[in-house]
Amino acid sequence: MEAPITFVDDRLLRKVPSWRTYLAAKLGFRNHWYPIKLSREIGESQIVKATLCGENILLKRIDGKVYALRDRCIHRGVPFSEKLECYTKGTITCWYHGFTYKWETGELCDILASPDSKAIGRQSVKSYPVQEAKGAVFVFMGDDDVKPHPLCEDVPPMFLDEDLALEGDSYMVQSNWRVGCENGFDGLHVYIHRTSPLVNDTQRSLPVGHTANSGQIVLHEVDGQPKGVYDEFAHHVSLWEGQVEGDVVVRGVRNTRTDGVPTRTTAASLWLPGVLRVDDFPDAGRHQFEWYVPVSEDEHYYLIMIGKRVTNPQEALDHEQEFWNRWKPVSLDGFNNQDIEARLALQKFYSSDKAWLQEMLIEGDHPIIKWRELCHRHNRGVQRPDHL
Amino acid sequence: MEAPITFVDDRLLRKVPSWRTYLAAKLGFRNHWYPIKLSREIGESQIVKATLCGENILLKRIDGKVYALRDRCIHRGVPFSEKLECYTKGTITCWYHGFTYKWETGELCDILASPDSKAIGRQSVKSYPVQEAKGAVFVFMGDDDVKPHPLCEDVPPMFLDEDLALEGDSYMVQSNWRVGCENGFDGLHVYIHRTSPLVNDTQRSLPVGHTANSGQIVLHEVDGQPKGVYDEFAHHVSLWEGQVEGDVVVRGVRNTRTDGVPTRTTAASLWLPGVLRVDDFPDAGRHQFEWYVPVSEDEHYYLIMIGKRVTNPQEALDHEQEFWNRWKPVSLDGFNNQDIEARLALQKFYSSDKAWLQEMLIEGDHPIIKWRELCHRHNRGVQRPDHL
Amino acid sequence: MEAPITFVDDRLLRKVPSWRTYLAAKLGFRNHWYPIKLSREIGESQIVKATLCGENILLKRIDGKVYALRDRCIHRGVPFSEKLECYTKGTITCWYHGFTYKWETGELCDILASPDSKAIGRQSVKSYPVQEAKGAVFVFMGDDDVKPHPLCEDVPPMFLDEDLALEGDSYMVQSNWRVGCENGFDGLHVYIHRTSPLVNDTQRSLPVGHTANSGQIVLHEVDGQPKGVYDEFAHHVSLWEGQVEGDVVVRGVRNTRTDGVPTRTTAASLWLPGVLRVDDFPDAGRHQFEWYVPVSEDEHYYLIMIGKRVTNPQEALDHEQEFWNRWKPVSLDGFNNQDIEARLALQKFYSSDKAWLQEMLIEGDHPIIKWRELCHRHNRGVQRPDHL
Ligand code: FES
Ligand code: FES
Ligand code: FES
Numbered sequence A, B, C: 001m002e003a004p005i006t007f008v009d010d011r012l013l014r015k016v017p018s019w020r021t022y023l024a025a026k027l028g029f030r031n032h033w034y035p036i037k038l039s040r041e042i043g044e045s046q047i048v049k050a051t052l053c054g055e056n057i058l059l060k061r062i063d064g065k066v067y068a069l070r071d072r073c074i075h076r077g078v079p080f081s082e083k084l085e086c087y088t089k090g091t092i093t094c095w096y097h098g099f100t101y102k103w104e105t106g107e108l109c110d111i112l113a114s115p116d117s118k119a120i121g122r123q124s125v126k127s128y129p130v131q132e133a134k135g136a137v138f139v140f141m142g143d144d145d146v147k148p149h150p151l152c153e154d155v156p157p158m159f160l161d162e163d164l165a166l167e168g169d170s171y172m173v174q175s176n177w178r179v180g181c182e183n184g185f186d187g188l189h190v191y192i193h194r195t196s197p198l199v200n201d202t203q204r205s206l207p208v209g210h211t212a213n214s215g216q217i218v219l220h221e222v223d224g225q226p227k228g229v230y231d232e233f234a235h236h237v238s239l240w241e242g243q244v245e246g247d248v249v250v251r252g253v254r255n256t257r258t259d260g261v262p263t264r265t266t267a268a269s270l271w272l273p274g275v276l277r278v279d280d281f282p283d284a285g286r287h288q289f290e291w292y293v294p295v296s297e298d299e300h301y302y303l304i305m306i307g308k309r310v311t312n313p314q315e316a317l318d319h320e321q322e323f324w325n326r327w328k329p330v331s332l333d334g335f336n337n338q339d340i341e342a343r344l345a346l347q348k349f350y351s352s353d354k355a356w357l358q359e360m361l362i363e364g365d366h367p368i369i370k371w372r373e374l375c376h377r378h379n380r381g382v383q384r385p386d387h388l
Helices: A017-024 A177-185 A189-195 A197-202 A313-350 A363-378 B017-024 B177-185 B188-195 B197-202 B313-350 B363-378 C017-024 C177-185 C187-195 C197-202 C313-350 C363-378
Strands: A032-038 A047-052 A055-062 A065-070 A091-093 A099-102 A108-111 A130-133 A136-141 A164-173 A217-220 A228-232 A241-244 A247-251 A267-271 A275-279 A286-296 A299-309 B032-038 B047-052 B055-062 B065-070 B091-093 B099-102 B108-111 B130-133 B136-141 B164-173 B217-220 B228-232 B241-244 B247-251 B267-271 B275-279 B286-296 B299-309 C032-038 C047-052 C055-062 C065-070 C091-093 C099-102 C108-111 C130-133 C136-141 C164-173 C217-220 C228-232 C241-244 C247-251 C267-271 C275-279 C286-296 C299-309
Touching (some): A032 A047, A032 A299, A065 A130, A177 A299, A197 A313, A299 A313, B017 B363, B032 B299, B177 B267, B177 B363, C032 C299, C177 C275, C177 C363, C187 C197, C197 C313, C286 C313
Antiparallel strands (some): A055 A065, A217 A228, A241 A247, B055 B065, B130 B136, B164 B299, C047 C055, C217 C228
16 A cells, blocks of 8 residues: 555654654544534534544434435545435435445445446445534544444543533634644643633633643543543642743733632543543633544644533523623633634644654643543554545 | 656555556556647647646647647756747747757757857757647657557547548546546446436437446457457446335436437447547437546546548538537537536545545446556556656 | 655765755755845844744844844744744743743743743753844854854855945745756856846846857865855857857847946856855946845745945945946846746756756856855755754
């Protein structure tokens, strides 16, 4: 095969033995669940395109359930989506020679231009397991011989809790997915958020940074459970002033409340295959989930969901309205957009594979290295050129 | 040399021993005649640019005869066409230092800025043999030490027949030339043409497909004659209905005539170096010729000519008018445009060299494999990076 | 490392042993001084971006002196210029996590988000030596362990003379820097300038070319002095007519003066690291200096300066006015623009590394080969992928 074994040069990979497969995973990990769309984006009978780990996928909702097929005819490789042809509810027909596949299994069930071909019933197009949860459509980017793991192993703890109401929105961001993960989890980048309208809106505290070595983290590596790195902000020694040559040039914002309600984020954790949970953010009692889903080498699908524990439908409705009226403009478009800008700038550097060896991380970046190593230990496979 | 031996990775080539050089011939074959322009596009004294197998070429008609030179000065490589300078009818002068070449031979006959250089009379720019026939200008893309073969070995039988009147038009198509060949010759792709206005216009029959194994073909491999694969449609068992899960979802069109005149195409044949002949198409008594001429890795020159046997000038004139009034709108722009769309979709897949090993051909694609193997046996050389 | 040792394939380099490093120096030479901006383009306190040999650089003038830092944070590689943050006159702060560097040395003096990091005071961003002379800002593109050589070794003789008044302007040209050098020094390319308005304006002589072998050159290779090749035009046997097949088709312009003042250029010389001096050009008593400064593989910074010996401030002022009123429109924009066009055409050929072995130089190109060999012997290092 012309294609190299991985997308990244082996001479570079050998230099980072403790996180080798993370460096190799330019297009993400295999055999994991990734959210690919919000449920509301796929109506009944609708066919929707998406790209995951470099593979073009078509999604269709049939009788409420979403199915996913690779958007590439097995015959001569053309995309079905070039000219959609669907003659029955449960099948899709390639417009070129009429190869027809079942949405449910991908099985080649008919060939309109050659109905007695021996390929019928024996071949199939790649079909992806799909699961919906909490308003998002998850796809298992798996090897054919791998039985999908339970979804609960690939999402942060709490996400699937029954009493957690979730609302979200998504963005396409032109950076690699790993750049997204590391920007989100980075404890020092609070520095860029001091100008966010969210600070005033929530009367929150926002330090300028924190002291070196304060980013101690806890690893979650229990079998059958989500794998993640957990950074509790209680350990942080926050800094409220930024100095240059002894003079204060930048000040953080420090709010206190008498009722004991936290005025700032209490923890951040990052989970395989690339999803962040931020506790008490964007406000006390809310939990933000951020997925950085691999699309291509230089693009990721950035899905943000905000969760709140509710006890009745009215509280869920209130949360939904708060999301659209407050968090969408003030937090997603007024805080996370700053992260998007940072990722675009990072991408200029990290798009070169050797940059990963040229960076100069400091004490506060310790959690990021732990994240890379955790990924290396627990990923279930690396997306490779021969998968495309 | 930095340049690899071929454009395609040797590890891929080794996997298809029976059509290795066809896979390698991304930019076409050498030592063959290719049409490069229609005669009417090169008026007397006019200089016209074209690209063939990746080589930029300048054409000029002098006293009725067309000459072709590589559009790249031998001195320091600039294109003559950047700033055309011609001081005599028979020469072209490079605008940079005045290297002057004869159109007839390519010989360096003068250097305006250095008239006593020893290079004069000893060097020359690549000059290509040119031959006109049937309204097209053919160029021999040859090695310097190869005497051009007779044109009649590189065109389909019948094309040069004296009583065949021909009219044509051309398109630039953004796909590899091999994708063009295979789309044109493909017996199953009749499926996409069921919506063409040509069907009604000619009251022709158009099946949905045909049964497996019905694409039996005859190989033409006689020394000194054109090399081609010939697919007679009389062998085909046509299908008039397309079914999905037992229900008819698509119907072909079946016309019959009492006078024995065929209401459908009777045969298709594909000839080296990449030209299709379709008999009784677009209507009984007409023969369509389609060239897929390599321009670059992802572009070919698509020349369509329609021929009809005539016995006098009036019949030739009638044929010309029919071409422009009927076949150009109804067939070229109403039938072959569907093929162009298909090729653009195919190119998304086949632009990756390894795709040629990922396709999954079926029984009816048998003629395409025979075509690839015939090319492998009879081509006279592969265009390589060091030719550019 | 994934990055190859040089930008150019070693199999090509081995074929030109006498000018190997010149072929390798696609992005220029290291440990040389290059002009990067005109002094007038960097006002006090202004921060200006530039790219040299592929490295992005920020320049700032502080209390009159210009400093230069690499525009890439050492922490996670983002460009400072993405969002400039400067809290004190002498420092620049990265907008992402507040790494703060001294303009003078590049030293990391503070980290706003992590003020107790051990990296502070120990690390630094690449800082480039800067020197201003004759209205241009020179940057030493050097290795960290190389002490900058005196500027006078990297500029043509006479350039730094106290009585030489200089004015200049600059262009970004989309060709490799070596293509710029060779186009400028090329003795035969006078051919393209016959249509320049400068000829009439200065009543100068302009031959069509010269006889073969007349381009004898003198090499300057004394230790501690500029290294260059010197082509005195007195050796040239000029040609005043260009012929094709025995007929005169182009005429040069021949002016003579009775006062002995030369009516044409008297010499051209090309100096490391890529700067041309043309004597008695654009008119008697003027000296034109042209730098071809590597920016990227396919771009160079083209700085033209015209010098004249002056004895008092009024003469210097007259020279300045002459530059803007006469030489800028008539010579820079009416003569050197023809060279820019030629370089764009050359780049189409020479952008392929193997083209350097496909060219067919003639007798009059002898000085160009001497230039390449001189570069090979005297450059102080080649810019390599691992410098980027
Ligand atoms: S390419 Fe899809 S049916 Fe042939
Ligand atoms: S490049 Fe054509 S004459 Fe020099
Ligand atoms: S990237 Fe510049 S401070 Fe972190």
